[in-house]
Amino acid sequence: MTKKLYYDSAYIKEWSTTVTAAIEREDGIYMTLAETAFYPLGGGQPCDTGTIGGIAVLDVVLEDQEVLHKVAQLPGQTEVECLIDWTRRFDHMQQHSGQHLLSAVFLKLYQAATVSFHLGSEYATIDLDLQELSAEQLAEAEQEVNRKIYQNLAITSYFVTAEEMAKLPLVKLPKVTEDIRIVEIEGVEHNACGGTHVASTGAIGMIKLLRSEKQKGHVRVTFLCGGRALAAFNDHVQIISQLSVKFNTGKEEIMDRIGKWEQEQKLLVTELAAVKEQNDSYLARDLLASMEEGSGVLTHISDDRPLKDLQSLAAKLTALTDLPVLLLSAAENKAVLANSGSADFSCGAFFKAHLGKYQGKGGGSDKLAQAGFPSWEDALAFYNFAKGQF
Template sequence: MLKDRLYYQDPYRTAFKANVVREGEEDGRPFAVLENTVFYPTGGGQPHDTGKLNGIRVTEVEERDGEIRHYVEEPLNALVASGKIDWTRRYDHMQQHTGQHILTAAFIETAGCQTVSFHLGREAVSIDLDTEHLIEEQLEAAEKRANEIIRENREIETRWVTDRELDHGRLRKAIAVEEEIRLVIIPDYDYNGCGGTHPHTTGEVGQLKILGMERMKKKTRVHFVCGNRVLEQLGKKNSILKEAVGLLSVPEEDMAEGIRRLLMANRSLEKQLAEAEERLLQVEAESLAAAGRVVKAAFRDRTIAELQKLGRAAAAARKDAIVLLAVRNGDKLQFVAARGSEAKESMKKVASAALEATGGKGGGSETFVQGGGDTPLTAEELLAIMATSIGE
């Protein structure tokens, strides 16, 4: 029976001995099945325990076809196994999972939002709420209520019941099974079916901190941490803050203002740089236009957007100009063709010849075209083809 499993009988138990029922292999991974176990298998959003059996590392624990498989680094080759779990990992999972129960109930109480899924990750925990309209004030209210329940150090009760014994009116969410239903109850707060491991009191969760939220397909994902993870997150953020304070050379309390000044200065520099680049491009365009009516220029590693600007500017600088530009960017050879306002040649004709030569794609109008493709042709060879297409 489920309730006879050692991890349910005592979630604080870390060591045990059990007979080995059988050993096997799955996808090249050896595993052992025991008569009973302290190792919790992955399930209900809670990850599996790790540890050792007979000194051999247990890397994963899964329930398959009613049996718990302990995947090990090498076969046990034994009739009896002595096991010990990684208690730090187990207790962390107990804190995070219980924190999820508390926070989920808090969102129901303070915002009327149900949790539809739960994920316990290595660094943070998340729940998905059935709403896309959550605001910061609701996050704060739920976090405050959750920490009140934690500080009250309420007893956490686990109880095995059947469907007939359930108080369906108090259930937080429906339960699919009818026999061996395990309830995790926080008196006068939460009444829920759960197969995870939990501490004896809410106070053992320590504290709960919401890290943020994000919209996820008409739902809201809330990220949070509990217990020792709160201290770990605080330590990481404090290290980042210290580094930022050193880089900005401002007191910690002036960090926000220092960042604002830095962003303003950066935007100003970006604007100045863009203006300088435009001026340089205009000078380059005028220089090309001054070289003659038909302009041919080859380049390497320049964006097609930059070539478009250059082509248009050169065509505008001389009314009868024909501007033919080509650029090699890695395997791709791209082109731009533009004409001045008084030129009569068709740039579509140029594009047709260039695309046939490169086997690429492109298009445009009678006055301006662009395109390119993967071809071994050089930029100079492509320019010659383009010029020939209009009799130059």
């Protein structure tokens, strides 16, 4: 059986060992080692990656107490040098230790037990046995958990027997009855856990609680620890700096400046809508005035109007004439067909019957239908065809 070096120390980064077996499966090649510091997937913690004999480790799993390492190919020798991806490992150590400390704080402050833990690639979450958690409580927990970090409390791990375990104030009893590993945070908690952890709370760095939300009868708290929290802080500082430059103001006044900008944008949108409404009215009258006598349909091709504007123009036109209205947008390769309701045909039915011949997709009601086309040629061909049907 493989000797699990990650139980001796989570800080082992490289070592020499012997390949003891190779296993070929449908999903790839696996190998076992005499000793390994590669942590396998389990307990909410992702597996380690790195290299064995210079070959990438793709996955690490635990089966029947044996650690299997999935590799791209087998090394050419049995004696190999192993190297842990330390950035990934230490990140997992910070997040996992941070979770233990955070869970202990929630239990102490609000008697809220942690019912599940997930360590993702971007953030970690815990689900608490709570019905709700206020913003004030979230802030209080964040202050307290970071105070525990500043105290730099020792984090140790060790194996105990079932008899020894019975004497410990465990947060939760483990499912196993032998090889029971305890992770202890000095003066805070004893927890049965097989994961990798930092040596003291100070190495967690900091914990930032991002949000809390209700989740299937519990409260889910999303958080970042250590390097992840620092990276998020740097991202936020960069965004704030860019906003300060963009709005030509200090960071303290950014929100006020954004509020004023939003008001300005609302006024501009209102003014633009009024101008477009007026222009549509002018264009509608011009189109009606320029129609050829005896025409059975009012048509128009717009070079720059989007579909939404064509629909608005169609509404203006059908209020002024009982003729069907056919409009085409060159900007979006889209067509609109409308009528006032007095016509004896359905716009939606017409599109449904003929769009397929021109690779068009769309539909609508009796009074209004719209469609899009993959190319201008298809859109124009349909437009010309539809003109001839009225």
